[in-house]
Amino acid sequence: MRPPLLRLRSTCYEHIVLRRAVAVVAFGEDNEPSLRVIPKSTVYNVGEKKAIYCEGMNLKERIEWYSPSKAMVGARTSKNNRVYVERMKNDSLIPIIIQSAQLEDSGNWTCRSGELSETIEILVGEKVYLKVRNQTIDGEEGKPARLSCEARGSPAPVVQWYKDMVLISAENRAKYIMKEKAGNYQLEIRNLNHLDSGEYVCKVTQEALSHYTDKRYQLVVQHKPLLVDQPIQEENMYITKYKTQEIYAILNETKNISCNTIANPPPEFEWHRRKDGFDERIPDGDTIAKSEDGMSSVLTLRMYDETYLGEYKCSAKNSKGSVSIIFHVTLGNKPEPPDSVTVINSTVSDILFNVTCSSCPLVAEDSQVAEQPENLRVLGYSFQLTPVVDGYVVPDWDSESAVEIPVDIYDPDDTLFSVGPLQNSTSFYTRVRSRNAAGFSEWLVLEEHPSTTSSGVATLPSLVLALVYFVAVFVVLR
Secondary structure (H helix, E strand, O other), X not given: OHHHHHHHHHHHHHHHHHHHHHHHHHHOHHHOOEEEEEOOOOEXXXXXXXEEEXXXXXXXXXXXXEOOOOOEOOEOOOOOOOEEEOOOOOOOEEEEEEOOOOHHHOEEEEEEEOOXXXXXXXXXXXXXXXXXXXXXXXXXXXXXXXXXXXXXXXXOOEEEEEEOOEEOOOOOOOXXXXXXXXXXXXXXXXXXXXXHOEEEEEEEEEHHHOEEEEEEEEEEEEEEEEEEOOOOOOOOOOEOOOOEEEXXXXXXXXXXXXXXXXXXXXXXXXXXXXXXXXXXXXXXXXXXXEOOOOOEEEEEEEOOOHHHOEEEEEEEEEOOEEEEEEEEEEEOOOXXXXXXXXXXXXXXXXXXXXXXXXXXXXXXXXXXXXXOOOOOOEEEEEEEEEEOXXXXXXXXXXXXXXXXXXXXXXXXXXXXXXXXXXXXXXXXXXXXXXXXXXXXXXXXXXXXXXXXXXXXXXXXXXXXXXXXXXXXXXXXXX
16 A cells, blocks of 8 residues: 555655746746746735745846845844845745834835846735724713724724714714824714714724724713604604694593603603693502603593593603693594495405595695694594404404504595504404594494415405406407
8 A cells, every 4th residue: 555655645746846847937938037026915914924935037146135225134143033034945936034014114125136126015004903892972962972983003094983874074063073183083073962862983994904993882862851743662753842732532532642752861750730820730640651661651531521621731851951741632523434444455464455434534644724623634544453263253352362553544545554464364353443633433343354364475355356357358358
């Protein structure tokens, strides 16, 4: 078994020699003297160890290396042990060794033999290193906040500031001041308010070094309570300046009045009933509920008679300030229920309904027509669905699996409403009611039991399928 192993090593050696011979022929054609520098890269980081080779062919004089200062680089000695030339038996391939590269090593390094020379430009850079890359800071309403990003490196980095992934413009000097001193890049946010809360990112780029890093700040602004038009978890929330609000209620029904705010720290709420110019405190109890996030308070009125009409005041207060709003409760009409509700199609998680209500006043959302308490605009519908259970004829509307899903009317011509997400492969008892600013209509119970599908393919009711079939036949016969 020994001879084959020796032949294998011989073959490998011959292959290496052959590759070297091919390279020599290509590099030193016609036996002319020539030089070339063989770097693996030309960009180094401070502290790295690098070797740059100079290869010569058919040379009459030996190869020497020269630094950017034009000084000849000598061999390694006890004193010269950082940058030196390393001589080999093969004097046609001479490397210069740079131990622990420094910024001053940047520049043109020249390999020379007689009149021949080749130069390579190298860049030694220092990558920016950010010790702390995530930080949370508190700000106070009306005061400035200053964010620092110590991005020292060479070449000098490009630093940009972002808020919630949007580039901050240096032109907006009324809000932002950006400055740099000795590699410390600062962002000053002036006159803080609740809108300034969010994530700020200092993005640092050194393109020449192909290096990127960042530092993230989470700014939390403490501010007084502000009234909003809906709970803050919902989208499209906006700050309201109205300090009074009309509330419509229906006799013998329950009315919930929501007092929604944004504040930091979360506020404390108080409710008062206004009578004869005096505010009477409503004690906390089962008629007042607070949201889990502490930003909303709900007063529940049980409208037994007209004595519950009138003005109710909600006050929200924290250490930064307070705000109040007056709710003026008056009677409104109870809406009529829908005329009909039909199923158009269904998917694995949604059911599409067509809803009509001929007696419902439907006005475009952006209409300038004033609301009439006795004829309030229908805002939408509420669908309640509970699964059909074998052996039970009467639907259990109070079961844990029952869901109530509201839909809004944005255009009076809209009659199609997608309801979901729902459990797949399930039939549902369904009922629908109209909704206006005062409350809800009576329920309209569907006779059919719409179902979701078991796959992503939508299904059509048999009536619609029959209609499609007859239309297809009519087209063919023509």
